[in-house]
Amino acid sequence: MKLRFWPDTLYGRLVLILVVGMFAGQLFTSTIWFETHDNRTLEIPARLFASRLADTVRLLQHAPDETTRHAIAAELADQRYRLQWIDTPATAPAGSLAQRTVSDLIAGVIHRRLGEPIEVRLLDVQLRDETGRHHGILSLFNSRMPSGDFHLQLRLPQGEWLDVQANEGQAGMLTEPGTLVLDYLLRIYLVRLTAVLLLALVAVRFAVKPLKELAKAAEALGRNIHRPPLPVTGPLEVRTAAQSFNSMQEQLSRSLAERTRFLTAVSHDLRSPLTRLRLRMEMLPDAESRERLRGDLDEMEAMVGATLDAVQGVEITEARHEIDINSMLEGLAEDAREAGHDVSVEGRANRPLSGYPRNLKRCLQNLLDNAIRYGGAASIRVSDDENLLRIVVSDPGPGIADEALLERVFEPYFRVSGSRNGASGGTGLGLTIARSVAAAHGGTLTLRNGAVKGLEATLALPRDGRAAELSWKIG
Template identity: 50%
Template sequence: MRAWPRSLSGRLALVLVVGMLAAQALTGTVWYDMRYGKAMEIPVRLAATRLADVTHMLDAVPAASLPAVLAAVNTPGFTLRRIDAPASVQAPLEHNTLLSSELFLDVLQQRLVRPTHHQARVLAVSLAHTGKRQGNWFSLLREPFPTGHFVVQLRLHDGSWLQADMDEGQAGMSTAPRKAAIDYLLRIYVLRIAAVLLLAWLAVRLVMQPLARLAQAADRLGDNIFSAPLATDGPTEVRKASTAFNAMQRRLIDNIAERTRFLAAVSHDLRSPITRLKLRAEMLSDEAQRDKFRRDLDEMDALVAATLTMVQDSGLHEQRQNVDIDSLLASLASDFAETGATVTIEGHAAPLPAYPRSLKRCLQNLVDNAIRYGHEAHIIVTQDSRQLTISVADKGPGIPADLLERALEPFYRVDASRNAGTGGFGLGLSIAQTVAQAHHGTLTLQNGAHGGLVANLTLPIFKSAVRS
């Protein structure tokens, strides 16, 4: 449905315009009846007056002279003939012709000297083109001198009946159909459509502004859970939606804070027994057992710390600002080089609006993951007008294709393809994905063409200025 607009404002405007046109098409029949009545008024009056005058003359002549007088008064546009009796059944007239028929009879009765001695009935009233061609509704829009055709049966004072077939025009007065049609179309359709479009635009703009503010607030909430709440003003429905949105935001903040407090409390409570166990492990006489206890306790301590760090990093508590991607990557490469790791960078990128600390943590996790399992990291930077892509490749064993998506889940480690002895708790990639989503980007994993794993971080480039 290509004609159906995608925006709500466009759909409302289209519905209003189509509805207005449909209503106007129905009310256009009123204009047609009025136009038909005006076009037929002069022919009706002239034909009725002419028939009344001829009737006066026929009433005055002897019956023997009536055939000769009828032959004398007959013309190509006015024919009288005697009939034995009027039609027994009269066909019903249409609504617009019925009005013209009533006007014809009224004028005829007014012009007759003794109307009670005469009886008349109108059998047909129709519109004809110039040149006696049969007319139709379109004649009103293109014929400057439309002609009315009338079939009337009339009783004379002596009781005999005549049938008159008459054609009568506008008496030289143009109906100016083209001008009338253009004036009607311009004022009724064009101006009304323009007015409806303007009113629809104003109405839709007033209605859509609260929805636009709600969409912007939802977008800000995705970037920063602690963004300013919506103003609770405007119509009742808008106030209810704003109040519900603010309540949802408060519940999200409370849930995140409660989760953080819970894990912080658990971390604090676990550190004390872990510390006591470490002290007791040092008192063991068996060196081998002491080393095993020490490694297990260190792993438990690191797991608690990593879990708390993940929860704290899941919500961004910093302002977005322009980040020099080249400098950030160079700094990471320098930091890892001090530990003896090899990090190479290929490509350059322009500064990008982002959350600096979170983005650094994301890239640091990707590089650390590549070094841990592939012993080195190769960073490839590509950028176009729409997005920035940072690919971190390693030379490790890679991940089975059916486990690539699961590798991004928290606490999931691909033991089948990764060495469990290298450490880690399966949180680095999950944290990196959370940061990517906070930047409206994506993080995907794929196996390299020549082995190893490639982590692709794609961040969109917004045309607008830095948002807070």
Template identity: 50%
Template sequence: MRLWPRTLFGRLVVILVGGMIAAQVLTGSIWYDVRHTQALEIPLRLAAARLTDLQHLHQRQPADFPQALSALDRPGFEARLVDAPEDPDGSFDPAAERLLRRAVQDQGGDAQGLRLLSVELRDGADERTGLSGWFTGNGTKAHLLLAAPLGEGSWLRISMVEGQGWSSQSTLDVALDYLLRLYLLRILVVVLLALLAVRLAIGPLDKLARAAEALGKDIQRPPLAEEGPLEVRRAARAFNAMQQRLIHNLGERMRFLAAVSHDLRSPITRLRLRTEMLEDDSARQKMRKDLDDMEGMVTATLDFISGSDLDEARQNLDVNALLQSLQADFEEQGAAVSVSGRAQQPLAGYPLSLQRALLNLLENAVRYAGGAQVQIEDSAQALRIRVLDRGPGIPPEQLERVTEPFYRLEQSRNRSTGGYGLGLSIAQTIAAAHHGRLQLRNREGGGLEATLLFDRGA
């Protein structure tokens, strides 16, 4: 099981929320310690008041003091005179002893030499309380044992049991209120703030990733808005500069290739004239064939460049009318092309370029199979135009490469049948410019299925 999130958003949320929860746990542990002292405060102050009263009584009536102590005995309170107090037990709490000393001083008593020998919180069943007893005072009592010097070698030893006397809520109510306010609400606020902060931080990165993906489909896409924090504006500015450099470099390469291809026409024409002057018929035929191939490659290169250069206006296209027009053109040439299905709504795109892509796919099908079937599937999400034939198909290991410029197959789909390896490449380039893609697969029983897939949401 993978616990560490794969996304940057998830990792930042885990770090922020985990850190805040850890801080809350630390805060809770501090509260837990403070709560123990709070649970003892009232019993200790009551004990201080009783001790102070007995000290004052001893000062006023030292002779009658032993009898007065006996008269004060009751369940939960016992005071005796002893020669020396016992040692503190394992429940000794220095913080509670300091609180007791301050309380005695506040009430005018003598805290000199005062010892808190034992302190325990016990529930109604006389068992030492756990965490639940620290949330409320109901049923929770403090068992105290303390000793104070009276002078002349005698000590006043007091054993008493005192309740809280300050809470009317049940343990469950106080615990739920504590968990709700101290943990749940705070953690909820922290999580919401963490999600908001992480979303604000990750949003520009996600926007940049989408822009980079869209750039691969349409290099002429609008530039990123240079807004937001300084770092975001800097990244958007660098991205836009990169896009402009790509456009410039690609344009330069295309213009250079077009110029070279165009300039080759003149020497090819001169070679044709000189070929006709050859007396050897065999050599003349071979030269003609080579020149035909060269001229075909030049023409194909110029066609590829023109197909990649989408300088026409983008508009809503009637795909049904476009396919019907192409179907009629092929029928005039005696090729069997059928169309089934309909596009439910226009497609935003470049008219001549889309016609060129469909024409290339149909020409391939007619060239290698003698005919084609066109299937249209349209939905709210995507438009699919499938061109199917029953030709020789494409070897599976070459399906990924046939859309590369000038890549030709060595079998029946090759240049000997009239192709120069640019038709599918042009179709793919045009599909990408329409935020779509070209998909190729071999059909069962033989043949090829070429699908132009256009995203309706693009």
């Protein structure tokens, strides 16, 4: 099942990976920040505790005998400073970085105060909030004056071991947990992640830009195989892909050229036997047989010619030009009128259209011929705006009753009537060529039946040359 939060684009995926990776890394490295603030919060209680402990050791080491030492220890002890004599010390745990730092701090203070080192084993150290509960590192955020609980064992110069448990505060200093949280979240998470997000958006966009250019080139190749080769720039992987793309384009171009030459040669070779058949047909004594053979030969020649026209019609072999759509449509309509057909043109294009003149004229001619063939007349309506030019070719004919066939009529050699008679049903290639030419101009083509009768064909061509909606309406 596809994850909803996983973007569909490579751009989005790379940005998400970078941001999530940075956030995860920040979560791990934030422990360093917590350790640092934990140490800073414990520093004052640890120094107070170490100073008090150093004074205790000084008094005890100057006591004349063991009884006096024990009496002094009992006198110095209270609820927040408990002293107990032990025979065997416990093994100090490895502890965290904070515990090791506090242990070194206490030992250092005692050493400086007494002038000699004292063996200290820190067994435990914790922060306590103002309610007296141990919340661990969360005490940094929910208490204005957290205190430190210390449990250690030290060895006196006389060799005796003393177990000490004490609680020390901040000596009147207050912390601001709310400010601390805001400072941490704002400066470390929000600011840093915002910076990473902006950097990822810019860097990833720059990194995937060559891939977008490659995708645009692949899309353009489908419309014009003779387009200029893709520039071989960018990272090594992109340059390799561009070289492969250009090589593929060259091979496809050669293949299509070879196909055209092959079909042209076949057409040329077929015309000779067809001409001989036509001569022999005229020598037949039976008039009815001659007429049937004449119809078959006419259809064969029409099929050969239409096949060649289809190959030549969908190939883009010319450069883009600014096309005067109004003059092109008026010229096509005038030619149809001279042939005795009723053709009208309504509306005008606001400005020339960038495209391939020969192919676009072929597309419009096929639409006009299709309308005249099935409707006896044609109406051309033009609408133009800033982004899209629409040319609607309609006829008053019967249309297509079966809605399911509105898309199938674009298939090569498919005709709704089912007739193979070129005079009545055409060759079945006109709409195929028209849609291919429309796609080459970045447009789309659809068909639909009219509200009353007839067939409408709407050709929509984008003004910027990119893919846009192209619909044919058959009425």
